[in-house]
Structure formats: structure tokens, C-alpha cells
Amino acid sequence: MLDYPALAALAAVVREGGFERAAAVLGVTPSAVSQRIRALEERVGTTLVVRCQPPKPTEAGTRLCAHVERVRLLEGELVAGLPVLGEPGRGNAAPVTLRVAVNADSLGSWFLPVMARFAERTGAFLDLVLDGEEHTAERLRSGEVLAAVTADPVPVPGCRMRLLGALRYVATASPGFLRRHAPQGVDAAALARAPVLRFDRRDGLQARWAQEVLGIPLDAPTHWVPSTQGFLDASLAGLGWALNPKRMADAHLAAGRLVELVPGRPLDVALHWQHARLGARLLDVLTHEVATEAKRSLSQPAEKQES
Structure with a gap:
């Protein structure tokens, strides 16, 4: 069985960019975060994160972080539908946050209405990772994000893709x-x-x-x-x-x-939307909002493609 507290520590270090910030998010000490990751590395028999500034996941660490992000999304949706599964004394389940890669020009010109409608419909949050449109797909391939606006026309394994327009x-x-x-x-x-x-x-x-x-x-x-x-x-x-x-x-x-x-x-510049094949409701809602706004704001080809 996987050690999910240790996996959460690994993902937090990579996501937050440091052991101290990860510790603050998790409510533990930096030493505890380090010990959890070290124990996980000993268990899997390989280094999972390079201790630099900011910390960088290894290939194995990247795969585990991607797994954690997918589990967090699915568990968040499950708890939202069945609050009894949440932690005792915590009240309502914490809002789910989706990590999405987007290029700066899309964010500046058409993506903000997507965020607003998605947040209004779901109550969920978005954690945007900015990168060039030719590089956002790499964030998806590495598992750092669950979806991406990208100019890369090559489908990422395990993801759905649709042409948004130009x-x-x-x-x-x-x-x-x-x-x-x-x-x-x-x-x-x-x-x-x-x-x-x-x-x-x-x-x-x-x-x-x-x-x-x-x-x-x-x-x-x-x-x-x-x-x-x-x-x-x-x-x-x-x-x-x-x-x-x-x-x-x-x-x-x-x-x-x-x-x-x-x-x-x-x-x-042709843009595509790619997202993990998870069957998660939040990803479906976000995809609908992205496609709706793209149809309104981007130059449209004669025929859209989806895979």
C-alpha cells in the first residue's frame, strides 16, 4: 500500500516550492516533511526529489506527484458528495483545487471568464501554472497539472484533447x-x-x-x-x-x-485543450467552460476535432 501522508508531503514540497512552505500547508514541521519523504524514498528505493532551490522531482517523484494530484481530485469530489467521509470535526469538506497550465496571452485575453464561471458553478478553485503555449503540454506530461491550454498538437498519453481555435x-x-x-x-x-x-x-x-x-x-x-x-x-x-x-x-x-x-x-496560433482522462465532474465542467469561451473568443476552424 502507498503511504499517502508521505505522498502528500512529496507533492506539497514540489507544488509549494520548498520544505518550509509545504510544512506550513500540511500543518507539520519542515523536519517532519523531510522525514516522510526520506522514508518514502527508502521504501521505493530511489530519490524522489532533488534538494535544490526550488526542489525538483525526479522522474519517479514526478509520477508519484501526478498520482497524488489525481487522487486528491477524485477524493475531493467523493467527499463533497458524501460529507460523512470527511474528517471528523472538520465541518464541510475543503474546496477542491485543480492545477491547470495556461499561456499568459490566453490568461490575459480570454481565460479569466472561464475561471469565473467555473468557480461560480462548482465552488472549486484553480491553481494556474503559467508557461509558453508551446511548453504547457510538458506540464501535463509530467503530471504537474491535470489540464492545459497548449499549442502542442500531440496528444499527451492518458489525456483527452480538443482543438479550441486560434x-x-x-x-x-x-x-x-x-x-x-x-x-x-x-x-x-x-x-x-x-x-x-x-x-x-x-x-x-x-x-x-x-x-x-x-x-x-x-x-x-x-x-x-x-x-x-x-x-x-x-x-x-x-x-x-x-x-x-x-x-x-x-x-x-x-x-x-x-x-x-x-x-x-x-x-x-492554434490552441488545444488537453486534460487527464479521469471521469471527474470538475474536469468535465471546466472543459465545457473552456470550450464555450473558446468558441466565443478564438478564431474558429471549419471543423473541430476531439480525441
């Missing part, structure tokens, strides 16, 4: 920025010297747009702005040009505060 981006800058850096128009020479905004070192959207629209590689001075709203604000301030979600940029384009670098040449 998040449309437009390459924008302020009129003053273009007057300074591209007075003769946007071409290869202008983009080579005009400052560009990037979210982080893995953000390749601007380079992808330059290659697809102008057929050129992008090697330009860069401002690093790790915030979706910050991207938009920096574009408005004339700090650089960037790919911004069209839904967020439309009002500024209409008012003339932003202009498209090449009018009518957006970049569409």
Missing part, C-alpha cells in the same frame, strides 16, 4: 515608433534596427511573424517584457514593436494609438 495576433507598434524606426516603411532593414519586444528567451512569435510575412530572420535589439499587459503597454509607449493578441489590441488600433506593421497580416 489565438490571433497582430504585429503592432505606436505611430511614433514607426515614424522613428521605419520612416520608409516596414522592411528587412527597418526590422533589423527597430527594437522588438519579447516575453522571454523562448518567445519566438515575433521571429515567426517576420519569417512568415516578410521572409526574413529576426535579429534585432530586444526589450524583455514578461507580461501580456506589459507587452501591450510597452507597445503603446513606443518602447518596441510586438505581436499582441488582436482582442486586446483592437480598441487601440481603432483609436489610432497602435498601427499594424503590415496591415492584414496577422499570425494565428
